[in-house]
Amino acid sequence: MPNMRFRSKPVVFLLLLSFTPPVLADEHAFVLKPTRSLLDLPKPTQATPLFMYADQIKGVKDSQFEATGHVEMRRLGQRVWADYLLYLQQSQELHATGSIRFDQNRNTLLGPELHLNLKTGTGDMPHPRYNLGETNAHGQAESLHIASRENYTLSNATYTTCSADKEDWILKAGTLNINQGTQIGEARDVTISWLGVPFLYSPWMDFPLNSQRKSGFLGPVFGATTKGGSELTVPYYWNIAPNMDATLAPRVMQKRGILLNNEFRYLQPSYTGEVRLNVLPSDMLTKTSRTYFGLKHQQTLPANLLGAINYNYVSDDSYFRDLSDSINSASQINLLREGVLSYNDGGWWNAQMRVQRFQTLQDPAALVVVPYHRTPQISLNALHPIATGTFKFNSEFVDFSHPTAVNGQRVVLYPSISYPLISSPGVFVTPKIGFHSTTYSMGANNAAQLPANQTRSLPIISLDSGLFFDQETSLWNPNYIQTLEPRAYFVHIPYRDQSRLPVFDTAQAGFNFDQIFSENRFIGSDRVGDANQVTTALTSRLLDRESGEERMRFILGQRFSSISPKVNLTIPTGTTNKSDILLGFSARASRTWSMDSLLQYNPSLARNELFNASARYQPEPGKVLNFGYRFMRNTLNIPNNFIDHINVSAQWPLYGRWGSVVRTNFSLHENRLVEGLAGLEYNQDCWTIRMVAQRFAVSTAQASTGFFLQLELNGLVKVGPDPLQTLRQSIPGYTKTNQPPNSASLPNLYD
Template identity: 25%
Template sequence: RGYFKPLNKNLPAMPDSQTILTTKNDSKITIGEEAELNQVTVEQNGLRVFSNEAYLRLDNNNRMEVLELMARSKYQNDKLLIWASSGVLNIKQNQTRLNRVTYRIQVENGNIWGQAKSVSRDDKHRYYFHEPTMSFCPPNGNVWSIKAKTLVYDPNKHLIILEGAALLNYDYTLVSLPYLNFATEGRKSGFLKPDIEWTPYGGTAIFVPYYFNLASNMDLVLSPAVFTKRGVGLSSHYRYLTHAGEGDLMFLGLLDQDKDTSRYQILWKNETLLRPDLSLSINLSKFSDTDIFKDFGNYFDLLDTLHPVELARLSWVPTWGVVDFGVSNFQNEFVEESGTLADVHYVSIDPQQLYLTRNLIFKPEIGYAHYSDVAQSNRGDFGSSIDRGVVNMDFSYDFRKPYVFLRPSIGSTFRWYHSDGKKSSDDNIPYLKLVTGLNFERFQPGLHQTLVPQISYLYTPYKDQTNLPILNSSVAATNDISTLYEAKRFLGVDRIEDNNALILGFSSRAQFKEYYWDFSAGQQINLKSPRVCLYSDCQDVVGGSADYSPLFFNVSGTYPSANVNTHLAYDTDLNMLRSLGSKLQLKTEMSDTVGIDYEYDARRGGDDNQIITELSRVGMHAEYRISPRYVIKPAVFHDFKSNVTTSYEIINVFKSCCWSSELKLGRRYTGASTGDPDSYQWFASFMFHLDGFTR
């Protein structure tokens, strides 16, 4: 009957003043009298009406005046479909009335279905449904519905108004409302679905959000809240768009009856394009106390609750490169002094590489930064406030042929440190690198295989750097083979590793019709043992010691229904496993998915602080469809090195034809101290969603 067919297909297009009537039989029509017609169709611009039997009356000017529908009839435009037992089309006055109707209204992302005693249309094309029922469920599945005295549908304003409404579960009335309205397209102010959450410290929290459509470029959600163990609160989320950018302002406030004080979280994010080549990013946050995360969770989903950071960055992107000005201020009150991060004001200049000749490339990098409140353990011979300037110059020659490549490069890193007028230091560390390799390809029916063996030589002289501060340097991960040919043990520039090493390796891909495998391996061979460490005693962090001679293996496969990746890093100098890990993702034809990953890492531990390799993290996530309507989504991530990132949760989703619910249970870190068991808490949340009625 067309219930599920698109409504805007093959509708007539004609002038608004024109009406066309066609009928199966050739009837005689007398002016001023009614004529009986069979299988009659009336067409106007964007409208088609069909009836098996109708009576037509012409006016004195021989124009169609009234069409009375005497049998089951169909009324259709681009947004509305109505089946009626009878009705009247007043063509002359551009009005309609239909009786005992079943209707469908097409709305954004769905349809409204219902029945009504009658429906009338005025000359402004507004529809008035009398004693209607409505639901976003299809006619054969009215789990929930709304019954009202009147439903007004205004397609021009994309608005539905209900008067004397009652929300029903089947035939049972859940709640009665004297007035209700919502938008069929776009945004409109109104209540959103409530949110129920639970934490051990806050108890059960109930949020009742109300959406304000302030303007086409801004909106606001205000959510009064009740915490059963703490008191009442309010959350808000203000979003805005400008001609040059966008932003969010979020707030969570609480009158904490348990602590007899006001508590809050505030976050502001802004992205602005000042000019086509100039952008500004701002991220500011404020918190009332250091227990706010423990008591109420990471409400704004911050990446780091131990070091909440306030950021501002101005980026200029001219044709010749990128220039960044920035500020990063860390809120260190959540951690002890030894765990603080230094605030930094910086400027960096990163020009594009310059081709001096066709193959000769020059790449400079320039940076300056001022660090304040540097932790005592990271200062070296300097004070708490340190200035650092860095200039890196790199010259490389890129020679490529289809079968061979050669990339020699030389460069130098200039560093300058200054602290409060008391200490100043500068140095210059050159380096030499040579990379060469061959390209092999083989083609067979259904197979394309590549093989790229290569060899690198790196030389960087040793320089004692134990007196220098550690401002933004750390040990690089040893589980990524892409870093092998760089032989870069440290991130940042405060420690520059010494090298006199060969690196041998290869990479290969076997590409089949629907899947492929990647293989890669490499070995660093130290011609002279490296000596630079992250810390002066070379014992604090594995990999921060000078011993470094990794052997890498990596295998990955990609199938339509599966992805797998395994890597291994073994240190041949220390005769120890540095890292071992795998990731596996499976997907079934029913869209069920499961992912598993784990990682073994080396660390120092035990009474004698020796290097040991142990399981450092394990993770699992899945989406399993128990039935067509019930899905569970378990997720586990356990970090054995830092429980801060450990979390467990399971999401239960039940979706019916026109409603859905979500129950989430889990445990996560929300505190400030990894040794405090109260920093880890259970949480729960529940959401209920009526399709189309709640958003």
Template identity: 30%
Template sequence: MRRALRLLPIPFSIALALPAWAADEKPVSYALCPVEDPIPAFDGAPAAVAPQDQAARRQQIQLLPTEIFGDRQEGTSSTTTYQGDVVLTRGDQFLRADNLRLDQEQGTYTADGNVRYQDAGIRVIAKRASGNQDQDTHNIEQVQYQLMARRGNGIADSIHMAGPEGQLLGSTYTTCDPHDPAWHRWYLRAREIDINTDEGFATAHHATVRIGKVPVLYAPWFRFPIDDRRQTGLLYPSVGLSGKNGFDYEQPIYLNLAPNYDATLYPRYMSSRGILLGGEFRYLYHGGEGKLEGAWMSSDDLVRERADDYANALPGSGDEDIYGDPLQDKNRGFFRFRGHHDLDSSWQARADYSWISDSRYLEDNGGISSGDGVRYSVLTNTAGLYGRSRYWSARAEAQTYQLSDYTISEETLPYDALPRLSFRYDRPILDWLNVGMNTELTRFEHSDKDGGSRLDIKPYVSIPLRGPSWFVEPGLAYRYTAYELDKDLADQLGGERSPTRSTPIATLDAGLYFDRDTSWGGTPFLQTLEPRLYYLNVPYREQSNLPLFDTRMMTFSYGQLFRDNRFSSADRQTDANQLTLALTSRSIRQTDGLEKFNVSLGQILYFEDSNVVLDSSQEPIRNGKSAWVADSNYMPSDRWTLGASYQYDANNSRADLISFRSRYLIGSDGVVNLSYRYRRDVLKQADFSFLYPINPVWSLVGRYYYSFQDNKTLEAIAGVQWDSCCLAVRLVGRHYVRNREGDQDNQLQVEFVLKGLSSIGKDTDKNLRRSILGYYRDDLYLVPPSVTAPNVDDSDETSSAPF
């Protein structure tokens, strides 16, 4: 009797074949879909719970007995006919029909009359099912199905299976509700799909994707995988239109090379520029992973236009500087490698290396691996060994730089570190005593300048004394820095090739915690008052004879009030006799611990002049007071957040920094952002962005990003989105600065999102997610997007990476 159920796994062919096209990588919402299933649950069927391991499930079911019930049973020992309400069950498999005939000698079966089947993966209604179990052939006619493990439904005129091979004729697949209006739905229809379950692939003939009744994609023939075994083939293309690129079409081609490595090719046609060939290679193993990507363009019409402008520039007009290197007929491309290898539980080798053919490449092609290429001025390349344990961390790395901004010269590039060796140690010896040491040895080199070597050692000790409402932590450090300079650089700095600097550093950090219970509008709050003092004393050391390899002035901010150096690295150590006065207050909602309000205010009192500067162009900090630094955040409601930062220089009666930011959440997915940023003599910008849901179906998106200092719109976005249960359409226009000369470009992007399948058109998601903080709510909580990587067959082993 168990043989009677051999037909039951066959409807899985539908579940495997058509939905295998799906390539959902973006968040998809089915909130607008009806609660009812396209095929209602069958009476008497077991609850459909999708298993985690299909192979294990099938093995378990093979061991279970088959139970058959019917209103009437007729026949002989070899042929049995069940009539009436016939029910077959085995595990979670359920078959119901009006009639069932079994021929044990011939191995044939026939089920007809309102045939219904359900298991953990699919629910099926069919007119008739028949076959030969001995020959493993099966035929199912006039099929309607609904997937259980994922959203999806459709029909098939017939299914024919012979062992692992079979055909689906006149089949469709969609994630839409069949009762929706036609123009709300998309569906995939194939005249014939040939299936091979052993090899894990199918071949579709004359397949069409339609939105409503309009065909939007046609393929006369193609192969695609029907299970989680990856297969070589075409991925969904990207189509766009812009003033810079013209008509833009990219067709990804996926190459399945091995279980733990794969590749994807990205041929791209741009009508205004030419053909670009890109690709990526990924690998994964138990000790690490990596990714190589690159692109190549043998001739770029955009470069030729730029060369013509360069040739026509009037000598001495300055236009030569605008157009720069003409790069006429020069090959263009980029390469990037990122990867790591775990040596053991504490040590890891990793690298991130990039190369571009010219300093305009990122600007013209939107950056490496995505992003806005105008934002990058320098590419940083690193490779090395990195270690970490409970009390220490160490690294031995090489760091190089490449220019990606044609408006600056190679001389402005940072020094390469070849190599950089560092070790940090910090450990509590007693409950009241901490000791530690920071050391670094670096060799600095530059293609246009002389370099040298630097040794920096900084041992320190601190005494953390703490109570329930107070803390006092005195600290003492000693910083020793020594150089070995190349001759020409030493001559520029006074002739000493081995200068040194040694400086004691004394700090005292102390604070109090006051709190009280209060209430706002009947809600209990805990209000705190947290005064803090930070004293820093560092004697002056002459440092004009020391080079500037990798040191910059740090941006003044609230955090800078509590640092022992206002420079970013070891080439300069500030001298100081100063005291920071700071005060913080918080209001914490006691019902859930949410911080509804905080404000921090601080200022540095300089008891003496601070005379150490980067170079002669800077002025020392005079005896007196620093600018006031204030920072505050307030939540008027759980949906509305306000924040502001302010720096006021009382000595000169001017504001050095003003920052305002606000965010309001609308419904379950809407958001409005407004911010203003001002830094004296640097920038003055306003940024407004929103995703506004008009109703559950329609929403508007937009951004207006303006520079008052340049009197120019940096980016403007306007778009409309329409959403339904299974289909979404986005129309987005974008006006933006596309290069460092300030030239602007326009884009028009249209995207059809076929939920459960893929999207057709230009990927609007990347620009909207970058431009509108909170476009996906998870972005507000800094949840990284998932990254798909090749699988490793042996899942029992895990990586021991310490990072």
């Protein structure tokens, strides 16, 4: 500190005290609590004590003081160092010259001269250099006006968050206002230069001094896609209120025209939501107007009710395939339209009513079945303890409607009771009995000529049991515990002929470890599979004794049946009494390596039905390698129809500050690229540039290719599309490498 140097010379100390000792105690209390922000300090008053150090101090009592030689003036939250200082007591005017340093509210101002009124907090400094302690931003100006302790106005000023010795980007403004009260910077006649090259001019702009929301133009977005050509988006963010905002983002596409993207968000104590409206008035390629509308709203209502709306609409089937810039939105098929009203008082029962429809977007080369609408769906569920057991009740009424298929209503009632016979840390046995009843009403003139009214009722009996053993092991590591967890699950469901029942919302369940321990091999209530079967599984894990972290897991399971299942949808379930074998293995071999795998093997046909394997190497943030392979036969038994994909993705530094990102999802069976991404990232202390090229399939016969370039000036603006969401989705473990800017240092004038 400068005052430590002053001690080596003759020092005159002056305390101007016109207040009582508690103020001094408050100042000391602040020193003992460094986490308190200077912005929260009480404003100095006329009675606030003032301390002054100097080689020489002289003055007139109750009039003025004059200090020369290594002057330091200290006041609550303020310090001034100078070669010469004149202080007028009556007006509290301060005039300092020489090598001025003025510290206030974590900010530092350097200059040759300072005029400051300690009573009003206003002042002026010619040719200043400044450092904003809250954001580490700094710069210089022709002149500076101090409007208050939080508000500064600079003329012909510069602004940057780069280090003082390497100012790679600089904002130059005719007028720059820094308001730390509102945490907003406002500039006029603005030019932004990067690496010495001016690339952006604006007559006016404002920017946040921290991460808070504020109104203003966001960085322009440049890009190019095969579907839209060269593109430019200029988004404007409108901070309407603390609980309400909007984003207007016109997107100019060379091949298609101007797509007007609009988003409005709102938040209230009892409701929240967002509205999106995108309009392309005249697509130059299709010669049509194209629109997307989306509404999401959720609201808490009186009497423990909760309402929600999710509505989506597009003007045509190809909207997302033509205009989307990500694989997730381009692959949308069924757009949800539903309204929900639910009741839940936190007790043992709840109810819900839903009206649900879909807009199905068809790909002419691969048509999909339009799902049923639910108009409405009403459910009532309960869960209540009975003695040491549990009573559960599930029920629903659904009115299914479809433009071409059979329509009808379905009522499902399913009460059940489970009762744990044994429940201890090492063993559990839980029997369960239930009665599943389903009633259909379809009318006599339905298109499929099914009976108008049908009922299916059957009991469901199950018994779930398991053991848990553990022991210390030195095979892998003396600090590990190995477990052995056998489990057996029995289900009995009698056969009922269901071939004349409609299929509204039911499908064959995927075969996995969750499904083999469930009662029904179907998803939905239109089919309840007959069963007299036992599922057995064995799990073994390695646990870290100290942290409890799972280091390795091995699981093997298979289902055995005493009957050949007869209930099916359109696909025969086969005559074998043994299911496929499931084998899973996962491990975290070290802090950097992890892997996961699952194998589904058909012993009857001696072939693999499914195999997934993935591995990840991540030694530190910014370094990750992912390897994956996925094979799955088509459940429709269509010859030569299966998934056979290799997936490789990585984020890895190259040389110096350069880094790379890559993602490849390749179909071996179709011999085509499903998704590909490659990019470079250069990270400096105060800016980052990202270049990303992406290609992904939007349909069976079409693909979209795009190239995006983003320049991020830390603490100011992002110019170009933000690829971070795409990178996080495409590359598991991706980490943003540029951190908040380092402190921008100012030279010590007293060295």
